[in-house]
Amino acid sequence: MPKLDLDTIPQTNATGYPPEFAGPVQGRWYRRLAPASGICDFGFSHVTLKPGAASAQRHWHEGEDECVVMLAGEAVLIDDSGETPMRPGDVAAFPKGDGNGHMLVNRSDADCVFVAVGGPGNGACHYPDIDMHLPAGGGFVRKDGSGF
Amino acid sequence: MPKLDLDTIPQTNATGYPPEFAGPVQGRWYRRLAPASGICDFGFSHVTLKPGAASAQRHWHEGEDECVVMLAGEAVLIDDSGETPMRPGDVAAFPKGDGNGHMLVNRSDADCVFVAVGGPGNGACHYPDIDMHLPAGGGFVRKDGSGF
Numbered sequence: 177m178p179k180l181d182l183d184t185i186p187q188t189n190a191t192g193y194p195p196e197f198a199g200p201v202q203g204r205w206y207r208r209l210a211p212a213s214g215i216c217d218f219g220f221s222h223v224t225l226k227p228g229a230a231s232a233q234r235h236w237h238e239g240e241d242e243c244v245v246m247l248a249g250e251a252v253l254i255d256d257s258g259e260t261p262m263r264p265g266d267v268a269a270f271p272k273g274d275g276n277g278h279m280l281v282n283r284s285d286a287d288c289v290f291v292a293v294g295g296p297g298n299g300a301c302h303y304p305d306i307d308m309h310l311p312a313g314g315g316f317v318r319k320d321g322s323g324f
Numbered sequence: 325m326p327k328l329d330l331d332t333i334p335q336t337n338a339t340g341y342p343p344e345f346a347g348p349v350q351g352r353w354y355r356r357l358a359p360a361s362g363i364c365d366f367g368f369s370h371v372t373l374k375p376g377a378a379s380a381q382r383h384w385h386e387g388e389d390e391c392v393v394m395l396a397g398e399a400v401l402i403d404d405s406g407e408t409p410m411r412p413g414d415v416a417a418f419p420k421g422d423g424n425g426h427m428l429v430n431r432s433d434a435d436c437v438f439v440a441v442g443g444p445g446n447g448a449c450h451y452p453d454i455d456m457h458l459p460a461g462g463g464f465v466r467k468d469g470s471g472f
Contacts, residue, residue, distance in 0.1 A: 177417040178426055179401055183360030209391070213417030217389035217443025218366045218430045220451050221416065241365035243357070245393050245439045246404055260327045263414075265395050267370065267439065268326040278326055291393045291415065293441055295365025 182222055185212045186246075193233065194316055194324035197306055203229025203242075203282075210293075220293045225251060229271035231292070233306055239299020242270040242292065244280065249288025251280040259313040275306040326361075326374075330370055333360045341381065342464055342472035345454055351377025351430075368441045373399060374432035379440070381454055382425040387447020390418040390440065392428065398438025399428040410438075425452040 185207040191198050203226030210219045215272075225231060234254060246266045252258040253268055255278040262268065262280065270278050272295070282288045301310035307318050317323055333355040338389060339346050351374030358367045379392075382402060394414045401416055403426040410416065410428060410436040418426050420443070430436045451460035455466050465471055 178403055179404050179410060179426070180415045180416050180417060182415065209415060209417065213391070215389040215391060215417050215443075216440065217420070220391060220441065225371070225402065237370070241363040243363060243368060245395070247395070254461060255326055256377070257325050260325065261450035262327060263438070267328045267330065267357060269357065269363050270326050271362035272365070276326070276360070289413070291439075293366065293368065295363075 180209060180213055183208060185209065192316065197233055197276050200230035201232060204231060208295055218293055218295055221293060223290050223292055225280065225288050227282055227285050231280040233303050233308065234279040235301050235303050236275055237272050237299060237301050239272055240297045241272050241295040244268050245278050245291045247250050247289040247291065249286050250284050251282050252286045254281060328357060328361055329420050330355060333357065340464065345381055345456055348378035349380060350378060361471040363402050363438065365450065366443055368439060371440055375430055375433050377430050381451050382424045382427040383449050383451050385420050385447060385449050387420050388445045389420045389443040392434050393400055393439045394441065395437040397434050398432050399430050399436045402427050402429060413439055425450065
């Protein structure tokens with residue numbers, strides 16, 4: 177059955193972020209839909225942000241295109257151009273290598289829900305606001321390359 | 325600005341289908357969002373189906389994963405397992421090579437809207453219900469390989 181039964185797909189708020197940067201994503205609950213559905217050309221996740229939660233630390237990828245499709249609630253998209261409200265039906269795209277760190281934050285008092293799509297992950301990820309870096313093929317380090 | 329201004333992105337109902345099979349998609353109006361946003365890892369389109377329109381002829385890809393995220397209205401997903409209603413917030417996935425032809429049809433009296441995502445296209449596309457085939461790297465032909 178191609179239609180996904182979302183309730184049967186495991187939901188997690190796990191993160192690989194070091195503890196000092198993990199707080200904003202504790203309220204990010206997501207289901208990884210690609211492994212659940214047999215898709216491998218791209219990744220896609222069904223994400224619920226609890227009030228106050230962020231989709232990620234603000235970041236941009238060297239080697240992975242991303243987009244989000246808003247389904248419910250309201251989020252604020254934060255990037256170098258400022259803050260932009262995102263409401264159901266809105267779509268945003270984040271081309272790899274654009275150097276424009278982005279994140280979604282739920283500042284409302286209700287959950288917001290979106291689907292996020294990402295290309296096959298490769299290349300480094302940059303975090304302009306915090307002392308964290310994700311090198312290609314590696315784990316999180318500080319910007320001077322030292323470990324957490 | 326990562327948020328896409330959908331109204332500024334060209335909308336078309338163009339199709340490469342031969343005329344005899346193009347009728348069902350005449351009411352399929354879509355915006356290609358990847359070229360409009362600088363995304364190249366995957367394709368994604370914002371699609372409106374007018375009442376009576378179909379997303380495509382029922383098909384499956386040998387080499388392209390696909391998914392759809394419903395945003396508004398209601399469609400019927402038709403595949404080998406039968407018919408399944410798709411409503412806002414619903415997600416369906418179509419793994420490449422699964423041999424399960426799929427299509428969405430709008431049987432309601434209002435527009436329906438969804439975002440469709442597809443991996444980098446390659447490989448043939450199969451149409452179980454009609455005398456049409458799309459070979460890898462080629463244009464539409466009949467199942468015996470003859471042209472339209």
